[in-house]
Amino acid sequence: MLDWTDAQLVSSLQRREVEAVGVLLEQYADRLYTYAFYRCGDHHLAEDIVSDTFTRVIEKIDGYEQREVPFRAWIYRIAHNLLANQLRYHSRHRTVSFDAMNENGERKIDPPDDWGAADGGSMASQIVEREELREAILALPEDQRTVFILRFVEGFELEQVVSMLDKSLASIKSLQYRAVSNLRRALSNDDEVTNSDPAQKKTAPQRRRGI
Amino acid sequence: MNEQHLEDLFQNSVALLEQGSSPAIAARIGNGAAAELLPLLEVVDTVRDLPPYRLQTTARAALSASLISQLGGVTAPVAQSSAPQVASSQPLPRSMAPRRLPNSDRWRLFLGVQKAIVAAVLVIAIAAIVIIIRLEQPSEPTGQPTPVGTVAPIVTLPAPTLAPIVTPEPIFTATPGPIPNVTATTAPTGTAVPTASPTNLPTATAAPAATVTPTALPEPTFTLAPAPTPAPVTTVRVAPVPPTARPPTAIPPRAVPTTTPSPTVVPPTAAAPTAAPTTARPTPSASATPKPPQPTVSYGSGGPTAKATAPAGATPTPKDDDDDHHGGGDEGKGGGPGK
Numbered sequence: 040m041l042d043w044t045d046a047q048l049v050s051s052l053q054r055r056e057v058e059a060v061g062v063l064l065e066q067y068a069d070r071l072y073t074y075a076f077y078r079c080g081d082h083h084l085a086e087d088i089v090s091d092t093f094t095r096v097i098e099k100i101d102g103y104e105q106r107e108v109p110f111r112a113w114i115y116r117i118a119h120n121l122l123a124n125q126l127r128y129h130s131r132h133r134t135v136s137f138d139a140m141n142e143n144g145e146r147k148i149d150p151p152d153d154w155g156a157a158d159g160g161s162m163a164s165q166i167v168e169r170e171e172l173r174e175a176i177l178a179l180p181e182d183q184r185t186v187f188i189l190r191f192v193e194g195f196e197l198e199q200v201v202s203m204l205d206k207s208l209a210s211i212k213s214l215q216y217r218a219v220s221n222l223r224r225a226l227s228n229d230d231e232v233t234n235s236d237p238a239q240k241k242t243a244p245q246r247r248r249g250i
Numbered sequence: 251m252n253e254q255h256l257e258d259l260f261q262n263s264v265a266l267l268e269q270g271s272s273p274a275i276a277a278r279i280g281n282g283a284a285a286e287l288l289p290l291l292e293v294v295d296t297v298r299d300l301p302p303y304r305l306q307t308t309a310r311a312a313l314s315a316s317l318i319s320q321l322g323g324v325t326a327p328v329a330q331s332s333a334p335q336v337a338s339s340q341p342l343p344r345s346m347a348p349r350r351l352p353n354s355d356r357w358r359l360f361l362g363v364q365k366a367i368v369a370a371v372l373v374i375a376i377a378a379i380v381i382i383i384r385l386e387q388p389s390e391p392t393g394q395p396t397p398v399g400t401v402a403p404i405v406t407l408p409a410p411t412l413a414p415i416v417t418p419e420p421i422f423t424a425t426p427g428p429i430p431n432v433t434a435t436t437a438p439t440g441t442a443v444p445t446a447s448p449t450n451l452p453t454a455t456a457a458p459a460a461t462v463t464p465t466a467l468p469e470p471t472f473t474l475a476p477a478p479t480p481a482p483v484t485t486v487r488v489a490p491v492p493p494t495a496r497p498p499t500a501i502p503p504r505a506v507p508t509t510t511p512s513p514t515v516v517p518p519t520a521a522a523p524t525a526a527p528t529t530a531r532p533t534p535s536a537s538a539t540p541k542p543p544q545p546t547v548s549y550g551s552g553g554p555t556a557k558a559t560a561p562a563g564a565t566p567t568p569k570d571d572d573d574d575h576h577g578g579g580d581e582g583k584g585g586g587p588g589k
Contacts, residue, residue: 060317073302086309169300191297216257219290
């Protein structure tokens with residue numbers, strides 16, 4: 040069931056075959072959730088975005104044609120538009136999900152289902168590192184954040200990002216470079232704050248690799 | 251180093267990184283800028299290796315159930331815990347269904363009305379065609395009477411319009427000879443009276459009953475049906491002659507209608523003369539008043555002058571009125587010039 044290509048998945052959805060829903064969720068639910076959560080930082084909002092995105096996909100699947108845009112890019116474009124609307128709304132109303140905060144008003148870390156995987160704690164360190172990265176990514180400007188997530192977290196090609204965001208290739212390249220530069224700067228600053236000893240000054244990736 | 255150049259180097263080194271190279275190797279592209287590229291590439295490499303987040307199982311189950319119900323209408327149980335979250339995404343598909351139903355009903359109604367209109371138009375069109383066909387059928391028989399044709403030919407000689415009818419008739423050949431003689435003399439007396447008044451027509455028919463029956467045929471009112479049957483083509487031939495003899499152009503038209511079925515049966519009068527002038531007279535007798543003018547025999551002298559004399563006989567006046575009604579073309583014309 041997981042070996043379905045996007046073309047098979049689309050045709051099955053267009054035929055209203057129920058098993059296609061399972062494949063759709065298996066292939067795209069976690070990725071969309073990751074993308075949404077990196078962008079908004081809110082667990083519940085990310086779930087809503089995923090749900091709304093799939094609902095829209097089912098609604099519009101009859102009008103979708105493979106030759107226009109790859110199915111994966113099409114789904115992400117829907118999610119991107121929904122997220123943009125939600126983030127615009129939240130930026131105006133400044134609403135904060137209480138579920139995302141602990142008793143001290145700090146943002147909770149959403150443990151994934153694979154929390155504490157049995158590989159001797161390396162997974163736990165990865166997760167901590169991921170949360171540091173996620174916090175730094177959330178601090179990026181919106182356009183840089185979007186490009187960075189699509190390009191390096193979700194692994195889209197430059198051209199696909201260009202088509203999804205309706206921007207020029209040059210601007211996408213520039214946004215991508217500035218996002219990485221700002222992220223490195225933010226992570227290095229965190230290290231400077233956490234490590235008072237200059238000798239211990241290492242970036243998160245270096246620490247993970249034991250450099 | 252130029253920022254733009256560093257950006258280009260970063261793009262190239264990222265491409266190497268995506269192909270499987272390590273950050274250190276990818277950074278070598280920059281030569282002198284390798285020290286600046288390496289930390290950037292390490293960030294990228296770290297992000298790419300991070301484990302993804304996973305959607306909670308309860309949320310996933312709820313989402314699956316809602317999508318299945320949306321896709322195929324299958325009602326699957328929804329997880330209790332995530333119900334509030336899922337509910338926010340469900341209103342859309344639910345709200346779509348009721349919108350589509352009324353649209354489909356309207357669409358069906360629209361199609362039904364269209365079909366009904368088309369069917370009604372077809373029925374009306376067919377009915378109209380049938381009615382038209384039936385109306386045309388009775389009109390056709392009018393041309394049946396062969397005798398009519400026989401008379402017409404004579405008249406047509408002068409008139410071009412009638413020519414077609416005449417040509418087919420072989421009878422003509424014989425008639426021309428007698429025509430001149432008869433018309434010259436008889437026309438004045440007999441023809442003048444009958445053509446003038448419609449009443450005369452009936453009288454004329456009466457005459458035909460005796461001999462000139464063919465002339466009577468033309469008249470529809472004259473139930474004297476015998477007229478049509480009487481093949482006496484010979485007599486008929488004579489009848490038309492009078493009109494032709496007089497004024498070439500005007501007469502023909504008269505003759506045609508009269509001969510066939512119409513009242514202008516004037517020919518009968520003419521025929522009367524040929525067969526027996528006296529017999530023809532009787533027909534006018536039917537219309538008592540007009541007869542007196544008959545004495546207008548003065549006509550014999552011919553056209554205009556004769557008419558001038560006719561007025562002398564006061565009695566003829568009534569005839570004149572009749573002529574006007576029927577357009578007793580022949581005589582009326584004659585009087586005109588006299589003035």
